[in-house]
Amino acid sequence: MKSKAEGLMISPIKDGTVIDHIHPGAALIVLRMLGITGKTNQELSIATNVASMTNGQEGKKDIVKVSNRELSKEEVDRIALVSPHATINIIRDYIVVEKKGVESPKVLYGIVKCTNPGCITNANEPIRSAFEVTEEGLHCLYCDTLINTDLENHIT
Amino acid sequence: MKDIISIRDFSRGEIDSLLARAGAIATAPQIQKTLDGKQVALLFFEPSTRTRMSFTSAVSRLGGTNITVDSVEGSSLSKGETLADTMRVVSSYVDIIVLRHPKEGAARLASEFASVPVINAGDGAGQHPSQTLLDLYTIRQSMPLEGIHIGLLGDLRYGRTTHSLAYALSNYDVTLHTIAPKSLEFPDSLVTELHKRGCRVVEHEDISEIMPELDVIYTTRIQRERFPDAASYYNVAESYRITPEALEGHKKGMIVLHPLPRAGEIDPRVDAMPCARYFEQSGNGIPVRMAMLEEVI
Numbered sequence: 001m002k003s004k005a006e007g008l009m010i011s012p013i014k015d016g017t018v019i020d021h022i023h024p025g026a027a028l029i030v031l032r033m034l035g036i037t038g039k040t041n042q043e044l045s046i047a048t049n050v051a052s053m054t055n056g057q058e059g060k061k062d063i064v065k066v067s068n069r070e071l072s073k074e075e076v077d078r079i080a081l082v083s084p085h086a087t088i089n090i091i092r093d094y095i096v097v098e099k100k101g102v103e104s105p106k107v108l109y110g111i112v113k114c115t116n117p118g119c120i121t122n123a124n125e126p127i128r129s130a131f132e133v134t135e136e137g138l139h140c141l142y143c144d145t146l147i148n149t150d151l152e153n154h155i156t
Numbered sequence: 157m158k159d160i161i162s163i164r165d166f167s168r169g170e171i172d173s174l175l176a177r178a179g180a181i182a183t184a185p186q187i188q189k190t191l192d193g194k195q196v197a198l199l200f201f202e203p204s205t206r207t208r209m210s211f212t213s214a215v216s217r218l219g220g221t222n223i224t225v226d227s228v229e230g231s232s233l234s235k236g237e238t239l240a241d242t243m244r245v246v247s248s249y250v251d252i253i254v255l256r257h258p259k260e261g262a263a264r265l266a267s268e269f270a271s272v273p274v275i276n277a278g279d280g281a282g283q284h285p286s287q288t289l290l291d292l293y294t295i296r297q298s299m300p301l302e303g304i305h306i307g308l309l310g311d312l313r314y315g316r317t318t319h320s321l322a323y324a325l326s327n328y329d330v331t332l333h334t335i336a337p338k339s340l341e342f343p344d345s346l347v348t349e350l351h352k353r354g355c356r357v358v359e360h361e362d363i364s365e366i367m368p369e370l371d372v373i374y375t376t377r378i379q380r381e382r383f384p385d386a387a388s389y390y391n392v393a394e395s396y397r398i399t400p401e402a403l404e405g406h407k408k409g410m411i412v413l414h415p416l417p418r419a420g421e422i423d424p425r426v427d428a429m430p431c432a433r434y435f436e437q438s439g440n441g442i443p444v445r446m447a448m449l450e451e452v453i
Contacts, residue, residue: 118280120261125238142261143282146345
Protein backbone atom coordinates (compact mmCIF):
# COMPACT_ATOMS: atom_id res chain seq x y z
CA MET A 1 0.00 0.00 0.00
CA LYS A 2 1.43 3.37 -0.97
CA SER A 3 2.11 5.85 1.78
CA LYS A 4 0.29 9.16 1.77
CA ALA A 5 3.58 11.03 1.40
CA GLU A 6 4.55 9.06 -1.72
CA GLY A 7 1.14 9.62 -3.20
CA LEU A 8 1.57 13.33 -2.84
CA MET A 9 5.00 13.32 -4.43
CA ILE A 10 4.16 11.15 -7.43
CA SER A 11 0.69 11.60 -8.74
CA PRO A 12 -0.66 9.17 -11.36
CA ILE A 13 -0.29 10.09 -15.02
CA LYS A 14 -3.01 9.68 -17.62
CA ASP A 15 -0.80 8.59 -20.54
CA GLY A 16 2.91 7.93 -20.79
CA THR A 17 5.67 5.87 -19.20
CA VAL A 18 6.55 5.14 -15.59
CA ILE A 19 10.05 3.90 -14.94
CA ASP A 20 10.01 2.26 -11.54
CA HIS A 21 12.60 0.57 -9.33
CA ILE A 22 15.41 2.79 -10.59
CA HIS A 23 18.56 2.42 -8.53
CA PRO A 24 18.32 5.05 -5.76
CA GLY A 25 19.96 8.27 -6.85
CA ALA A 26 20.14 7.26 -10.53
CA ALA A 27 16.98 9.01 -11.79
CA LEU A 28 18.78 12.03 -13.19
CA ILE A 29 21.32 9.83 -15.00
CA VAL A 30 18.45 7.78 -16.42
CA LEU A 31 16.87 10.94 -17.80
CA ARG A 32 20.15 11.94 -19.43
CA MET A 33 20.46 8.52 -21.00
CA LEU A 34 16.97 8.85 -22.40
CA GLY A 35 17.79 12.28 -23.82
CA ILE A 36 15.16 13.93 -21.61
CA THR A 37 16.44 17.29 -20.42
CA GLY A 38 14.86 20.44 -19.02
CA LYS A 39 14.66 21.69 -22.58
CA THR A 40 12.37 18.91 -23.80
CA ASN A 41 8.65 19.52 -23.50
CA GLN A 42 7.53 16.37 -21.67
CA GLU A 43 5.82 16.72 -18.32
CA LEU A 44 8.04 14.92 -15.83
CA SER A 45 7.68 13.68 -12.28
CA ILE A 46 10.83 12.52 -10.53
CA ALA A 47 11.12 11.01 -7.09
CA THR A 48 14.44 9.98 -5.62
CA ASN A 49 15.23 7.83 -2.61
CA VAL A 50 11.61 6.92 -1.92
CA ALA A 51 10.81 3.97 0.34
CA SER A 52 10.53 0.67 -1.50
CA MET A 53 9.64 -2.87 -0.51
CA THR A 54 11.30 -5.58 -2.61
CA ASN A 55 10.96 -9.26 -1.73
CA GLY A 56 9.86 -8.35 1.79
CA GLN A 57 12.91 -6.11 2.32
CA GLU A 58 12.78 -2.39 2.85
CA GLY A 59 14.92 -0.27 0.62
CA LYS A 60 14.96 2.81 -1.54
CA LYS A 61 14.35 3.50 -5.18
CA ASP A 62 13.88 6.30 -7.70
CA ILE A 63 10.83 6.72 -9.91
CA VAL A 64 10.43 8.72 -13.13
CA LYS A 65 7.10 9.42 -14.82
CA VAL A 66 7.04 10.83 -18.34
CA SER A 67 3.65 12.04 -19.53
CA ASN A 68 2.40 11.69 -23.08
CA ARG A 69 5.38 9.69 -24.29
CA GLU A 70 5.62 5.91 -24.59
CA LEU A 71 9.28 4.98 -24.49
CA SER A 72 10.32 2.19 -26.84
CA LYS A 73 12.14 -0.91 -25.68
CA GLU A 74 15.31 0.20 -27.46
CA GLU A 75 15.24 3.51 -25.59
CA VAL A 76 14.70 2.07 -22.15
CA ASP A 77 17.14 -0.81 -22.52
CA ARG A 78 19.95 1.77 -22.35
CA ILE A 79 19.20 2.38 -18.70
CA ALA A 80 19.97 -1.25 -17.82
CA LEU A 81 23.60 -0.13 -17.61
CA VAL A 82 22.93 2.03 -14.53
CA SER A 83 19.75 0.45 -13.25
CA PRO A 84 19.39 -3.20 -14.28
CA HIS A 85 16.35 -3.84 -12.07
CA ALA A 86 14.24 -0.97 -13.39
CA THR A 87 10.77 -1.75 -14.69
CA ILE A 88 8.90 0.06 -17.40
CA ASN A 89 5.16 0.64 -17.24
CA ILE A 90 3.29 1.98 -20.23
CA ILE A 91 0.20 3.89 -19.09
CA ARG A 92 -2.90 4.62 -21.18
CA ASP A 93 -5.86 6.37 -19.61
CA TYR A 94 -4.46 5.71 -16.09
CA ILE A 95 -4.17 1.96 -16.73
CA VAL A 96 -0.93 -0.01 -16.98
CA VAL A 97 -1.23 -1.64 -20.39
CA GLU A 98 2.32 -3.01 -20.56
CA LYS A 99 4.94 -3.83 -17.94
CA LYS A 100 8.47 -5.01 -18.74
CA GLY A 101 11.99 -5.17 -17.36
CA VAL A 102 15.09 -3.77 -19.03
CA GLU A 103 17.78 -5.74 -20.84
CA SER A 104 21.31 -4.57 -21.64
CA PRO A 105 21.67 -3.85 -25.36
CA LYS A 106 24.42 -5.74 -27.22
CA VAL A 107 25.76 -2.50 -28.69
CA LEU A 108 25.25 0.92 -27.18
CA TYR A 109 25.25 3.82 -29.64
CA GLY A 110 25.88 7.44 -28.73
CA ILE A 111 25.05 7.43 -25.00
CA VAL A 112 28.54 7.13 -23.56
CA LYS A 113 31.61 9.17 -24.47
CA CYS A 114 34.79 7.17 -25.02
CA THR A 115 37.34 7.87 -22.29
CA ASN A 116 40.23 7.72 -24.76
CA PRO A 117 40.95 11.29 -25.92
CA GLY A 118 42.71 9.84 -28.97
CA CYS A 119 39.60 7.95 -30.11
CA ILE A 120 38.15 9.09 -33.43
CA THR A 121 34.70 9.29 -31.82
CA ASN A 122 36.01 12.26 -29.81
CA ALA A 123 37.07 14.10 -32.97
CA ASN A 124 34.79 16.29 -35.03
CA GLU A 125 33.36 13.47 -37.13
CA PRO A 126 29.74 12.68 -38.04
CA ILE A 127 29.56 9.46 -36.01
CA ARG A 128 28.12 8.32 -32.71
CA SER A 129 30.19 6.44 -30.17
CA ALA A 130 29.60 2.67 -30.29
CA PHE A 131 30.32 0.24 -27.49
CA GLU A 132 29.88 -3.50 -27.28
CA VAL A 133 28.32 -4.27 -23.90
CA THR A 134 30.34 -7.11 -22.33
CA GLU A 135 30.66 -8.68 -18.88
CA GLU A 136 33.90 -6.76 -18.41
CA GLY A 137 32.39 -3.39 -19.30
CA LEU A 138 31.87 -1.26 -22.39
CA HIS A 139 34.25 -2.02 -25.25
CA CYS A 140 34.71 0.83 -27.76
CA LEU A 141 34.17 -0.55 -31.25
CA TYR A 142 36.48 2.10 -32.70
CA CYS A 143 39.55 2.20 -30.44
CA ASP A 144 39.10 -0.94 -28.25
CA THR A 145 39.12 1.06 -25.00
CA LEU A 146 37.36 -0.74 -22.15
CA ILE A 147 35.25 1.36 -19.76
CA ASN A 148 34.51 -0.52 -16.58
CA THR A 149 34.50 2.18 -13.90
CA ASP A 150 32.61 5.45 -13.30
CA LEU A 151 30.25 4.75 -16.17
CA GLU A 152 27.81 7.46 -15.12
CA ASN A 153 30.55 10.09 -15.46
CA HIS A 154 30.97 9.25 -19.13
CA ILE A 155 27.35 9.58 -20.19
CA THR A 156 26.98 12.37 -22.71
CA MET B 157 37.29 -9.37 -47.16
CA LYS B 158 36.24 -5.81 -48.07
CA ASP B 159 38.47 -3.92 -45.65
CA ILE B 160 41.47 -4.73 -43.45
CA ILE B 161 41.07 -2.70 -40.28
CA SER B 162 42.12 -4.78 -37.29
CA ILE B 163 43.74 -8.13 -36.69
CA ARG B 164 40.78 -8.74 -34.37
CA ASP B 165 38.55 -9.05 -37.43
CA PHE B 166 40.55 -12.03 -38.70
CA SER B 167 39.77 -15.65 -37.98
CA ARG B 168 42.68 -18.07 -37.76
CA GLY B 169 41.75 -19.43 -41.19
CA GLU B 170 41.82 -15.95 -42.70
CA ILE B 171 45.25 -15.24 -41.20
CA ASP B 172 46.60 -18.56 -42.50
CA SER B 173 45.17 -17.90 -45.93
CA LEU B 174 46.69 -14.41 -46.15
CA LEU B 175 50.11 -15.63 -44.94
CA ALA B 176 50.00 -18.45 -47.50
CA ARG B 177 49.21 -15.92 -50.21
CA ALA B 178 52.16 -13.77 -49.10
CA GLY B 179 54.39 -16.86 -49.21
CA ALA B 180 53.24 -17.66 -52.74
CA ILE B 181 53.94 -14.09 -53.85
CA ALA B 182 57.41 -14.14 -52.30
CA THR B 183 58.40 -17.35 -54.08
CA ALA B 184 56.62 -16.83 -57.40
CA PRO B 185 59.04 -16.70 -60.36
CA GLN B 186 57.00 -13.86 -61.83
CA ILE B 187 54.65 -11.48 -60.04
CA GLN B 188 51.06 -11.39 -61.33
CA LYS B 189 50.05 -7.79 -62.08
CA THR B 190 46.80 -8.09 -60.17
CA LEU B 191 46.52 -4.31 -59.65
CA ASP B 192 47.03 -3.51 -63.33
CA GLY B 193 44.95 -0.42 -64.15
CA LYS B 194 44.04 0.13 -60.49
CA GLN B 195 44.69 3.31 -58.53
CA VAL B 196 45.61 3.17 -54.85
CA ALA B 197 45.44 6.21 -52.54
CA LEU B 198 48.09 6.18 -49.84
CA LEU B 199 46.77 8.68 -47.30
CA PHE B 200 49.41 9.10 -44.62
CA PHE B 201 48.18 11.74 -42.19
CA GLU B 202 50.93 10.82 -39.73
CA PRO B 203 54.68 10.42 -40.37
CA SER B 204 55.78 7.01 -41.58
CA THR B 205 58.76 5.83 -43.56
CA ARG B 206 58.85 2.07 -43.79
CA THR B 207 55.10 1.41 -43.87
CA ARG B 208 54.53 4.06 -46.54
CA MET B 209 57.49 2.96 -48.64
CA SER B 210 56.61 -0.72 -48.45
CA PHE B 211 52.96 -0.09 -49.42
CA THR B 212 54.19 2.09 -52.30
CA SER B 213 56.50 -0.67 -53.43
CA ALA B 214 53.82 -3.34 -53.01
CA VAL B 215 51.35 -1.39 -55.18
CA SER B 216 53.97 -0.81 -57.90
CA ARG B 217 55.05 -4.46 -57.96
CA LEU B 218 51.42 -5.51 -58.48
CA GLY B 219 51.14 -3.10 -61.44
CA GLY B 220 48.99 -0.49 -59.68
CA THR B 221 49.40 3.28 -59.52
CA ASN B 222 49.98 5.17 -56.27
CA ILE B 223 48.43 8.52 -55.39
CA THR B 224 50.11 9.67 -52.19
CA VAL B 225 49.19 12.30 -49.61
CA ASP B 226 51.75 12.30 -46.85
CA SER B 227 50.78 15.08 -44.46
CA VAL B 228 47.72 16.77 -43.05
CA GLU B 229 49.11 20.12 -44.23
CA GLY B 230 48.85 19.09 -47.85
CA SER B 231 45.28 17.85 -47.55
CA SER B 232 41.76 19.14 -47.12
CA LEU B 233 41.88 17.96 -43.49
CA SER B 234 43.92 21.09 -42.78
CA LYS B 235 40.91 23.13 -43.99
CA GLY B 236 38.71 21.43 -41.45
CA GLU B 237 37.22 18.69 -43.61
CA THR B 238 36.16 15.63 -41.69
CA LEU B 239 37.82 12.31 -42.36
CA ALA B 240 34.36 10.98 -43.24
CA ASP B 241 34.02 13.50 -46.09
CA THR B 242 37.59 12.88 -47.25
CA MET B 243 36.78 9.17 -47.53
CA ARG B 244 33.60 9.82 -49.54
CA VAL B 245 35.49 12.05 -51.96
CA VAL B 246 38.63 9.94 -52.36
CA SER B 247 36.49 6.84 -52.96
CA SER B 248 35.43 8.30 -56.27
CA TYR B 249 39.06 8.72 -57.39
CA VAL B 250 40.67 5.38 -56.54
CA ASP B 251 40.09 1.64 -56.19
CA ILE B 252 41.71 1.11 -52.76
CA ILE B 253 42.51 3.46 -49.85
CA VAL B 254 45.51 2.78 -47.59
CA LEU B 255 45.19 5.00 -44.52
CA ARG B 256 47.47 6.03 -41.69
CA HIS B 257 45.93 8.44 -39.22
CA PRO B 258 46.82 9.70 -35.73
CA LYS B 259 43.39 8.96 -34.22
CA GLU B 260 42.56 5.50 -32.91
CA GLY B 261 39.61 3.99 -34.74
CA ALA B 262 40.11 6.27 -37.76
CA ALA B 263 40.38 3.34 -40.14
CA ARG B 264 37.13 1.85 -38.81
CA LEU B 265 35.39 5.17 -39.43
CA ALA B 266 37.01 5.39 -42.88
CA SER B 267 35.65 1.98 -43.85
CA GLU B 268 32.14 3.11 -42.89
CA PHE B 269 32.24 6.10 -45.24
CA ALA B 270 34.44 4.86 -48.10
CA SER B 271 32.81 2.99 -50.94
CA VAL B 272 36.11 1.29 -51.87
CA PRO B 273 38.19 -1.07 -49.69
CA VAL B 274 40.20 0.52 -46.86
CA ILE B 275 43.46 -0.92 -45.50
CA ASN B 276 44.56 0.33 -42.10
CA ALA B 277 48.25 1.29 -42.18
CA GLY B 278 48.18 2.27 -38.50
CA ASP B 279 45.75 4.42 -36.56
CA GLY B 280 47.51 6.23 -33.72
CA ALA B 281 48.17 3.95 -30.79
CA GLY B 282 45.49 1.59 -32.13
CA GLN B 283 45.70 -1.11 -34.76
CA HIS B 284 48.41 -1.78 -37.33
CA PRO B 285 47.37 -5.08 -38.91
CA SER B 286 50.05 -5.19 -41.63
CA GLN B 287 52.76 -5.12 -38.93
CA THR B 288 51.09 -7.99 -37.07
CA LEU B 289 50.70 -10.03 -40.22
CA LEU B 290 54.33 -9.57 -41.23
CA ASP B 291 55.41 -10.50 -37.68
CA LEU B 292 53.41 -13.73 -37.92
CA TYR B 293 54.75 -14.35 -41.43
CA THR B 294 58.35 -13.97 -40.20
CA ILE B 295 57.83 -16.38 -37.32
CA ARG B 296 56.20 -18.88 -39.66
CA GLN B 297 59.15 -18.69 -42.03
CA SER B 298 61.26 -20.24 -39.28
CA MET B 299 58.85 -22.50 -37.42
CA PRO B 300 55.20 -23.56 -37.29
CA LEU B 301 52.94 -21.47 -35.09
CA GLU B 302 52.26 -24.47 -32.84
CA GLY B 303 53.67 -25.42 -29.45
CA ILE B 304 56.21 -22.60 -29.41
CA HIS B 305 57.29 -20.21 -26.66
CA ILE B 306 57.34 -16.53 -27.55
CA GLY B 307 58.96 -13.91 -25.34
CA LEU B 308 57.59 -10.36 -25.58
CA LEU B 309 60.11 -7.90 -24.20
CA GLY B 310 60.07 -4.18 -23.47
CA ASP B 311 57.24 -1.68 -23.15
CA LEU B 312 54.23 -3.96 -23.23
CA ARG B 313 51.76 -1.41 -21.89
CA TYR B 314 51.82 1.24 -24.59
CA GLY B 315 53.28 -0.71 -27.51
CA ARG B 316 50.49 -1.44 -29.97
CA THR B 317 52.54 -3.98 -31.92
CA THR B 318 52.82 -6.40 -29.01
CA HIS B 319 49.11 -6.07 -28.15
CA SER B 320 48.01 -6.94 -31.68
CA LEU B 321 50.63 -9.67 -32.03
CA ALA B 322 49.61 -11.27 -28.73
CA TYR B 323 45.96 -11.20 -29.78
CA ALA B 324 46.76 -12.75 -33.16
CA LEU B 325 48.95 -15.42 -31.54
CA SER B 326 46.08 -16.36 -29.24
CA ASN B 327 44.56 -18.05 -32.31
CA TYR B 328 47.39 -20.59 -32.11
CA ASP B 329 48.75 -23.06 -29.58
CA VAL B 330 51.59 -20.90 -28.26
CA THR B 331 52.80 -19.78 -24.84
CA LEU B 332 53.48 -16.08 -24.36
CA HIS B 333 56.16 -14.98 -21.89
CA THR B 334 56.03 -11.31 -20.97
CA ILE B 335 59.14 -9.55 -19.72
CA ALA B 336 58.50 -5.87 -18.98
CA PRO B 337 59.61 -3.16 -16.55
CA LYS B 338 57.27 -2.41 -13.66
CA SER B 339 54.32 -0.27 -14.77
CA LEU B 340 54.98 -1.16 -18.41
CA GLU B 341 53.44 -4.65 -18.22
CA PHE B 342 50.55 -5.78 -20.43
CA PRO B 343 47.26 -4.09 -19.44
CA ASP B 344 45.20 -6.37 -17.17
CA SER B 345 42.28 -6.22 -19.59
CA LEU B 346 44.46 -7.68 -22.37
CA VAL B 347 45.81 -10.48 -20.17
CA THR B 348 42.26 -11.36 -19.12
CA GLU B 349 41.16 -11.43 -22.74
CA LEU B 350 44.12 -13.62 -23.78
CA HIS B 351 43.37 -16.07 -20.97
CA LYS B 352 39.73 -16.18 -22.02
CA ARG B 353 40.86 -17.09 -25.52
CA GLY B 354 42.79 -20.00 -24.09
CA CYS B 355 46.23 -18.45 -24.44
CA ARG B 356 48.90 -19.17 -21.84
CA VAL B 357 50.55 -15.95 -20.61
CA VAL B 358 53.44 -16.18 -18.14
CA GLU B 359 54.99 -13.09 -16.56
CA HIS B 360 58.75 -12.85 -15.88
CA GLU B 361 60.92 -10.19 -14.30
CA ASP B 362 64.11 -11.11 -16.10
CA ILE B 363 64.66 -12.61 -19.53
CA SER B 364 67.41 -14.89 -18.19
CA GLU B 365 64.68 -16.83 -16.31
CA ILE B 366 63.18 -18.03 -19.54
CA MET B 367 65.84 -17.56 -22.26
CA PRO B 368 66.68 -21.27 -22.81
CA GLU B 369 63.00 -22.09 -23.50
CA LEU B 370 62.20 -19.31 -25.94
CA ASP B 371 61.70 -19.97 -29.66
CA VAL B 372 61.09 -16.29 -30.45
CA ILE B 373 62.16 -13.07 -28.73
CA TYR B 374 60.08 -10.10 -29.83
CA THR B 375 61.55 -6.93 -28.44
CA THR B 376 60.15 -3.39 -28.59
CA ARG B 377 61.30 0.10 -27.78
CA ILE B 378 61.12 1.42 -24.22
CA GLN B 379 60.37 5.10 -24.52
CA ARG B 380 62.27 7.66 -22.51
CA GLU B 381 59.10 9.65 -21.73
CA ARG B 382 57.65 6.78 -19.71
CA PHE B 383 60.21 7.42 -16.96
CA PRO B 384 60.51 10.27 -14.45
CA ASP B 385 64.21 10.92 -15.17
CA ALA B 386 67.00 9.93 -17.53
CA ALA B 387 68.86 7.82 -14.95
CA SER B 388 65.94 5.50 -14.22
CA TYR B 389 65.27 5.18 -17.96
CA TYR B 390 68.86 4.17 -18.76
CA ASN B 391 68.93 1.68 -15.87
CA VAL B 392 65.77 -0.04 -17.10
CA ALA B 393 66.65 0.18 -20.80
CA GLU B 394 70.04 -1.39 -20.16
CA SER B 395 68.56 -4.35 -18.31
CA TYR B 396 66.18 -5.05 -21.23
CA ARG B 397 68.86 -4.79 -23.91
CA ILE B 398 69.46 -7.81 -26.13
CA THR B 399 73.17 -8.54 -26.36
CA PRO B 400 75.15 -11.63 -27.44
CA GLU B 401 75.83 -12.23 -23.73
CA ALA B 402 72.12 -12.04 -22.84
CA LEU B 403 71.40 -14.57 -25.60
CA GLU B 404 73.89 -17.13 -24.31
CA GLY B 405 72.28 -20.53 -23.85
CA HIS B 406 69.43 -19.79 -26.24
CA LYS B 407 67.52 -22.61 -27.86
CA LYS B 408 68.66 -23.84 -31.26
CA GLY B 409 66.66 -22.13 -34.00
CA MET B 410 65.54 -19.28 -31.75
CA ILE B 411 64.90 -15.97 -33.60
CA VAL B 412 65.02 -12.33 -32.49
CA LEU B 413 62.44 -9.91 -33.94
CA HIS B 414 61.87 -6.17 -33.58
CA PRO B 415 59.31 -3.99 -35.41
CA LEU B 416 62.04 -1.31 -35.97
CA PRO B 417 63.18 1.38 -35.74
CA ARG B 418 65.35 0.27 -32.83
CA ALA B 419 66.96 2.68 -30.42
CA GLY B 420 69.51 0.65 -28.55
CA GLU B 421 67.28 -2.28 -27.56
CA ILE B 422 69.41 -4.65 -29.63
CA ASP B 423 73.18 -4.51 -29.54
CA PRO B 424 74.53 -4.14 -33.12
CA ARG B 425 76.77 -7.16 -32.44
CA VAL B 426 73.60 -9.28 -32.54
CA ASP B 427 73.03 -8.28 -36.19
CA ALA B 428 75.60 -10.80 -37.40
CA MET B 429 74.14 -13.69 -35.37
CA PRO B 430 71.96 -16.23 -37.22
CA CYS B 431 69.09 -15.52 -34.83
CA ALA B 432 68.83 -11.87 -35.93
CA ARG B 433 65.77 -11.71 -38.19
CA TYR B 434 64.56 -8.14 -37.73
CA PHE B 435 65.79 -6.83 -41.07
CA GLU B 436 64.29 -9.81 -42.87
CA GLN B 437 61.10 -9.14 -40.87
CA SER B 438 61.02 -5.56 -42.18
CA GLY B 439 61.55 -6.81 -45.75
CA ASN B 440 58.65 -9.21 -45.35
CA GLY B 441 56.44 -6.13 -45.31
CA ILE B 442 56.47 -6.24 -49.11
CA PRO B 443 54.94 -9.68 -49.83
CA VAL B 444 52.58 -9.36 -46.84
CA ARG B 445 51.30 -5.94 -47.99
CA MET B 446 51.01 -7.23 -51.56
CA ALA B 447 48.87 -10.08 -50.22
CA MET B 448 46.73 -7.59 -48.29
CA LEU B 449 46.16 -5.48 -51.41
CA GLU B 450 45.21 -8.58 -53.39
CA GLU B 451 42.89 -9.65 -50.58
CA VAL B 452 40.72 -6.53 -50.80
CA ILE B 453 40.68 -5.89 -54.53
